[in-house]
Amino acid sequence: MPRKLKDSLLAVALLLPSAIIFVSFFFYPLYRLFYLGLHQQNRFGTAEKYVGWSQYSDVLGGDDFLDGLWVSTRYVFLTVPLGIVLGILLAVAANRHLRGIKFFQTVFASTVASSVAVASVIFFVLINPQVGYFRDVTFFSLSDPDTALRGVALSSVWQNLGLTFIIVLAGLQAVPEEIYEAATLDGYGPFRRFFRVTLPLISPTLLFLVVVLVIFAFQAFAQVEILTNGGPAGSTETLVFKIFNSQQPQSLGVGAVMAIGLFAVTLVVSLAQFLILERRVHYGS
Amino acid sequence: MGAEATQATWKKVVWYVVLTTLTLVVLFPVYMTLVRALSTPAAYVREGQPLYPVDVQWDVFRRAWDQGDLGRKVGISAIVTAVIVTLQLTTSLLAAYAFTFLQFPGRRILFVVFMATLMLPIEVTLIPNVQTIRDLDWLNSFAGLTAPFLATAFGTFLIRQGFMGIPRDLKDASQLDGFGHMAFLRRVAIPVTRPVIASFAVISFLAAWNQYTWPRAVVTEGRWETIQIGLRSLSTSTVDQNNISFAAAIIAALPVLALLIFLQRQLIRGLTAGAVKG
Numbered sequence: 001m002p003r004k005l006k007d008s009l010l011a012v013a014l015l016l017p018s019a020i021i022f023v024s025f026f027f028y029p030l031y032r033l034f035y036l037g038l039h040q041q042n043r044f045g046t047a048e049k050y051v052g053w054s055q056y057s058d059v060l061g062g063d064d065f066l067d068g069l070w071v072s073t074r075y076v077f078l079t080v081p082l083g084i085v086l087g088i089l090l091a092v093a094a095n096r097h098l099r100g101i102k103f104f105q106t107v108f109a110s111t112v113a114s115s116v117a118v119a120s121v122i123f124f125v126l127i128n129p130q131v132g133y134f135r136d137v138t139f140f141s142l143s144d145p146d147t148a149l150r151g152v153a154l155s156s157v158w159q160n161l162g163l164t165f166i167i168v169l170a171g172l173q174a175v176p177e178e179i180y181e182a183a184t185l186d187g188y189g190p191f192r193r194f195f196r197v198t199l200p201l202i203s204p205t206l207l208f209l210v211v212v213l214v215i216f217a218f219q220a221f222a223q224v225e226i227l228t229n230g231g232p233a234g235s236t237e238t239l240v241f242k243i244f245n246s247q248q249p250q251s252l253g254v255g256a257v258m259a260i261g262l263f264a265v266t267l268v269v270s271l272a273q274f275l276i277l278e279r280r281v282h283y284g285s
Numbered sequence: 286m287g288a289e290a291t292q293a294t295w296k297k298v299v300w301y302v303v304l305t306t307l308t309l310v311v312l313f314p315v316y317m318t319l320v321r322a323l324s325t326p327a328a329y330v331r332e333g334q335p336l337y338p339v340d341v342q343w344d345v346f347r348r349a350w351d352q353g354d355l356g357r358k359v360g361i362s363a364i365v366t367a368v369i370v371t372l373q374l375t376t377s378l379l380a381a382y383a384f385t386f387l388q389f390p391g392r393r394i395l396f397v398v399f400m401a402t403l404m405l406p407i408e409v410t411l412i413p414n415v416q417t418i419r420d421l422d423w424l425n426s427f428a429g430l431t432a433p434f435l436a437t438a439f440g441t442f443l444i445r446q447g448f449m450g451i452p453r454d455l456k457d458a459s460q461l462d463g464f465g466h467m468a469f470l471r472r473v474a475i476p477v478t479r480p481v482i483a484s485f486a487v488i489s490f491l492a493a494w495n496q497y498t499w500p501r502a503v504v505t506e507g508r509w510e511t512i513q514i515g516l517r518s519l520s521t522s523t524v525d526q527n528n529i530s531f532a533a534a535i536i537a538a539l540p541v542l543a544l545l546i547f548l549q550r551q552l553i554r555g556l557t558a559g560a561v562k563g
Contacts (some may be wrong), residue, residue, distance in 0.1 A: 010466060015395065018376045018438075021433070023434035024432075026402040028417075036413065098315055116495070119532065125531060131326075161311060225517065243408065244411065247412060
């Protein structure tokens with residue numbers, strides 16, 4: 001057998017296991033989403049009728065989807081900026097040569113061990129309206145529709161601290177020491193050095209982090225289900241929460257269109273990441 | 286002691302104060318959870334919900350383990366995680382090998398198609414995937430809990446990066462030694478890229494153990510709940526004995542905490558892969 005053919009056959013064998021999973025659970029469902037979006041099912045899921053693209057415009061322009069998108073977008077703005085600032089604060093504080101610094105670094109990284117569910121139960125302890133330690137703080141009260149999302153967001157900010165800290169610290173440590181020395185010799189004080197030298201140098205790392213955290217925020221589900229179950233008055237129903245709760249046969253079409261809406265959002269964010277990464281590769285070389 | 290040395294000492298003290306304060310802030314939620322887990326709920330509320338435990342019950346963890354049926358849930362999570370990590374490693378290694386060391390038509394396109402799956406999180410494909418699992422009669426089963434996660438483009442990408450770092454000479458030399466592809470994979474490629482593979486395994490473990498949305502969707506019977514889903518059930522079902530649910534959260538976090546402490550380097554390398562060059 002010629003070498004080339006042999007290589008190709010081996011490649012097929014090696015790629016097949018992954019390909020089967022990707023086709024069955026990534027590409028086929030994507031096709032199914034579009035299909036479901038074009039149809040309406042009866043209450044028992046026993047019959048469906050074609051309703052066409054009108055379902056897309058109805059759902060994507062309808063209150064339910066737009067409310068979910070609005071909640072999810074607010075969730076992004078509540079979790080990402082605060083999370084990044086706190087992560088930078090922790091990383092800058094822990095990026096120095098001190099006895100015992102490893103201990104502090106491990107503590108700051110430790111929330112990475114927490115799952116969304118664990119973080120949610122932990123914040124249940126803190127902000128549950130009846131038994132939470134901070135139950136009287138109105139700024140992030142879970143019982144007020146205007147503030148409940150802030151409370152849920154706090155759990156995500158805390159949970160993501162570990163990851164943010166680890167990534168920012170790695171970014172800081174990749175900056176050569178000589179650059180700081182040069183800046184100091186040039187008469188830069190600590191603040192000017194941070195804003196004019198450090199921040200620009202770790203900006204690619206921060207952009208990467210923003211993308212990851214934005215995607216996490218758009219996938220928020222467990223924290224909502226455990227802390228508020230979407231309430232009060234539906235004020236914390238994120239997109240994924242709505243998608244998850246439209247699995248009854250008669251709402252499958254609507255849920256499918258919402259999922260495609262979520263896909264579009266994820267795609268935009270991922271493409272942004274790709275473009276940023278592309279640019280960074282050029283920086284590096 | 287000179288003025289400069291005094292200043293340096295003061296600076297150190299200030300940084301220790303800052304670091305300690307931050308430590309207290311970061312750990313406060315965990316501390317409070319421990320306090321609540323150890324306290325008797327009614328007595329704790331009567332005392333005015335203080336910063337210290339009230340009427341301590343040290344056996345709360347054993348009771349959570351029994352009442353919450355945590356042994357079973359931890360067991361299910363462990364099996365699900367073991368299956369996912371093992372198969373993700375296998376499928377990713379094989380795919381990465383093909384993309385790195387084999388010449389075949391359509392290689393570039395296929396790689397892009399593989400990477401495209403990174404843009405399809407389970408939240409997007411949830412509805413049709415749950416339908417598939419239901420049609421296969423895989424609800425409440427290990428097959429249903431693991432199937433969509435048995436391959437991952439992230440692993441293929443990461444391991445391929447590692448493989449690409451293997452010098453050509455090494456490949457050529459092993460060919461001269463009469464190694465076939467599989468022998469080269471087993472005896473050279475895998476050992477040489479062990480750090481990358483270990484990092485990926487740790488990330489894979491973390492994601493599999495901690496996942497929530499998918500198991501929540503394909504588990505409809507309590508006895509198939511993973512530990513993460515069990516946390517939700519406990520938090521809703523035991524209002525007057527919520528110490529049980531807080532203890533369960535601590536139990537659920539322990540395996541990953543152990544991982545963090547013992548495999549910190551691999552974990553950090555995996556998490557920062559792609560974030561920082563070099």
